[in-house]
Amino acid sequence: MTSPVGLHRVLEPGGVLPQAAWRLDTRPEIAPNEVRIRVERLNLDAASFRQLSVKHGGDGDAIRAEVLDIIATRGKMQNPVTGSGGMLIGTVEEAGRRSPLGLKAGERVATLVSLTLTPLVVTDGLAGWDGRSEQVPCAGWAILFARSVAAVLPGDLDPQLSLAVLDVCGAPALASRVVSRYVAERAVEGEARPVTVAVVGGAGKSGSLALAAARRAGAGRTVGVVPVVAEREALVAAGLADAVVLADARDPVALSTAVTSALGVPADVTVVCVDVPGCEHGAVLATADGGTVIFFSMATSFAAAALGAEGLAADVTMLVGNGYVPGHAELALGLLRGEPGVRGLFEARLAAD
Amino acid sequence: MTSPVGLHRVLEPGGVLPQAAWRLDTRPEIAPNEVRIRVERLNLDAASFRQLSVKHGGDGDAIRAEVLDIIATRGKMQNPVTGSGGMLIGTVEEAGRRSPLGLKAGERVATLVSLTLTPLVVTDGLAGWDGRSEQVPCAGWAILFARSVAAVLPGDLDPQLSLAVLDVCGAPALASRVVSRYVAERAVEGEARPVTVAVVGGAGKSGSLALAAARRAGAGRTVGVVPVVAEREALVAAGLADAVVLADARDPVALSTAVTSALGVPADVTVVCVDVPGCEHGAVLATADGGTVIFFSMATSFAAAALGAEGLAADVTMLVGNGYVPGHAELALGLLRGEPGVRGLFEARLAAD
Numbered sequence: 091m092t093s094p095v096g097l098h099r100v101l102e103p104g105g106v107l108p109q110a111a112w113r114l115d116t117r118p119e120i121a122p123n124e125v126r127i128r129v130e131r132l133n134l135d136a137a138s139f140r141q142l143s144v145k146h147g148g149d150g151d152a153i154r155a156e157v158l159d160i161i162a163t164r165g166k167m168q169n170p171v172t173g174s175g176g177m178l179i180g181t182v183e184e185a186g187r188r189s190p191l192g193l194k195a196g197e198r199v200a201t202l203v204s205l206t207l208t209p210l211v212v213t214d215g216l217a218g219w220d221g222r223s224e225q226v227p228c229a230g231w232a233i234l235f236a237r238s239v240a241a242v243l244p245g246d247l248d249p250q251l252s253l254a255v256l257d258v259c260g261a262p263a264l265a266s267r268v269v270s271r272y273v274a275e276r277a278v279e280g281e282a283r284p285v286t287v288a289v290v291g292g293a294g295k296s297g298s299l300a301l302a303a304a305r306r307a308g309a310g311r312t313v314g315v316v317p318v319v320a321e322r323e324a325l326v327a328a329g330l331a332d333a334v335v336l337a338d339a340r341d342p343v344a345l346s347t348a349v350t351s352a353l354g355v356p357a358d359v360t361v362v363c364v365d366v367p368g369c370e371h372g373a374v375l376a377t378a379d380g381g382t383v384i385f386f387s388m389a390t391s392f393a394a395a396a397l398g399a400e401g402l403a404a405d406v407t408m409l410v411g412n413g414y415v416p417g418h419a420e421l422a423l424g425l426l427r428g429e430p431g432v433r434g435l436f437e438a439r440l441a442a443d
Numbered sequence: 444m445t446s447p448v449g450l451h452r453v454l455e456p457g458g459v460l461p462q463a464a465w466r467l468d469t470r471p472e473i474a475p476n477e478v479r480i481r482v483e484r485l486n487l488d489a490a491s492f493r494q495l496s497v498k499h500g501g502d503g504d505a506i507r508a509e510v511l512d513i514i515a516t517r518g519k520m521q522n523p524v525t526g527s528g529g530m531l532i533g534t535v536e537e538a539g540r541r542s543p544l545g546l547k548a549g550e551r552v553a554t555l556v557s558l559t560l561t562p563l564v565v566t567d568g569l570a571g572w573d574g575r576s577e578q579v580p581c582a583g584w585a586i587l588f589a590r591s592v593a594a595v596l597p598g599d600l601d602p603q604l605s606l607a608v609l610d611v612c613g614a615p616a617l618a619s620r621v622v623s624r625y626v627a628e629r630a631v632e633g634e635a636r637p638v639t640v641a642v643v644g645g646a647g648k649s650g651s652l653a654l655a656a657a658r659r660a661g662a663g664r665t666v667g668v669v670p671v672v673a674e675r676e677a678l679v680a681a682g683l684a685d686a687v688v689l690a691d692a693r694d695p696v697a698l699s700t701a702v703t704s705a706l707g708v709p710a711d712v713t714v715v716c717v718d719v720p721g722c723e724h725g726a727v728l729a730t731a732d733g734g735t736v737i738f739f740s741m742a743t744s745f746a747a748a749a750l751g752a753e754g755l756a757a758d759v760t761m762l763v764g765n766g767y768v769p770g771h772a773e774l775a776l777g778l779l780r781g782e783p784g785v786r787g788l789f790e791a792r793l794a795a796d
Contacts, residue, residue, distance in 0.1 A: 095728075095754075095755055097696065105694050105695075105696065105697075106694075106695065106721075106724070107695050107724045107728075107751065107754070107755070108754065109724065109747070109750050109751050109754045110695075110721065110724060110747065110751070172746070173744070173746040173747070173750070174746060174750065175750070202753075203753060203754050203756065204750045204753055204754055206750050206754070207750070207754040237755060237756050238756065239756045260753065341458050341459075342458075342459065342460050342463075343450065343458065344458075368459075368463065371459070371460045371462065371463060375448075375460075385745070385763070388745070388746050388749065390745045391526070391745065392738070392741070392743045392744065392745040392748075392763060393525070393526040393527060393741050394462070394463065394526070395745075395763045396741065396763050396764055396765060396766065397462050397526070397527065397528070397557045397559050397560070397766070398460065398462055398463075399763075399765040399766070399767060400555075400556060400557055400613065400765060400766030400767045401448075401460070401461065401462045401556050401557055401559070401560040402448055402460070402590060402767075403556065403590050403591065403592045403767050404765070404767060405765075405767060405768060405769055406765065407762065407765070408762060408763035408765055409760065409761060409762060409763070410738070410745060410748045410749050410752075410761035410762070410763060411749055412749060412752040412753060412757070412758075412759065412760070412761055413749065413750070413752070413753030414752060414753045414755075414756050414757060414758060415758060416758055
């Protein structure tokens, strides 16, 4: 039996998992527990696209050339600077008879595991992409392992919309789980104090979903932190947070002051959803003793978070945002369907892309 | 009132907390809420010392020169490559009348906040240090803020021994908290299955304390993972784990196989205490669904952890090891006093330094 986590596809260095590998085997022939996808579109991770865009000064041709080079060299799309990838959309071309994913040929799916570990071949030179958006039309193939995660795209939603939601569906799922735990603990203790939640980057994709998820999970008061006036207006209009404040998340004093003023107290749960470095200290400082910070940005520095909390003598639990939580796809798509504010933000973002 | 977190000591860049600052103000005059310590000894963070040692090929003079240069340039000891620092031991020289730390002049203390945020001046050129050990005899001064943490050194223990324990006292405290929660949850559910714990780097300082703490917190079966035979023998002799196994923590398949074989099942709680990069995937793979990984190594990559768990479709909670947990100093010193195995490992390590 071939490895459920794809060890047999690792070319170099040996013995590591596909995500850590420098180069993957992209051959189209599948093992009995694999699935081959005919790719339609890649959705690059926001941090990765931003790095490429800044590096090449927004020159779409240069960005496209680098993405093609990365994929050709490594057999996967993994930005060597940010370490991040993204996800893809496509159609099941062949499902091995022992694949546990339950997919059938012809189904349209989104992969919910990162491109950083997905064998990928591009056959059209990304000719349909101008290099100026995270959404990359693409012809080629990709391979899923037994222990991958893929969601069949719902028929009632625009596939691009579904893809944008599924790309970040771990954030609302984990926010929901953590907030629910605080709500339950407070109920057990007969504690009437509402659970407070701050989402840094609340107008973004993962941020708006996290806000909606926190409220559904029973958060009593929520604040969305945004960096610019346009995002403030958009998030206020969406009605997803009890308060919306402007602050530079890289400025610890400004961030913690903004959050504490808006909530009346520090946050029980702070969710960091902005793809800029240097938000760790502000997030810790904005969080109550006994609270939790969920880091969902790939720009998070492990050392800055660990040493920052220690240096502030802050008794906070800090979570590495895990993109996989069981039921995450259904939860996020449910929020998109049930929360017009979420849907509006996503549609506006797609229209602007 | 001057800032409790030391903002007034940040010289550049403005608006960041001391840990993120490039350079701190080291003036010896203290504000009413500060404390000045006469420094006796620095204890460099293991990852930092290793990086310096490897960089300079073990040349003690070159290592000393670089440490002196870092401290003189930055006004604090923060390794620019690893981002980490260490801690110090000294005597309270002057305590501001508004300092909440409860320290008195003449008391011998260890600082429990990182050197990366502690204003520090060295006045003896580190003349007493050969550059070949993490323990650095040192004359000079350091400043503590209102929201710092310092422990008065216990009279019954060798100060070097106390310092070595206090340096890593966050690890056993957090391991204890997490294991206790699993034990309590299982009791509530009437679930007889023992809580299983794996400590990667179990023979090291934080690792041996974490093993002892996990057992005291009610872990039913524990395994210590070590990289070499000498450590295996030392940890077996210490009697701190139910099983001791040899494995390369950077090899995900080897690590997870070793842990699962030793415990009979994957670990409910995996604690990573080894200062080498690339242990994230193995730790995730060694942990049961619904389990928790505590990353206590400064060599941890946030992106590798986040993407690794997602790529493995692993429903694990991943914690950034916070060096501050209330009561951490007392808990760790209590383990040192009460567990001869812990004390033996620490004394052997100090003797070898």
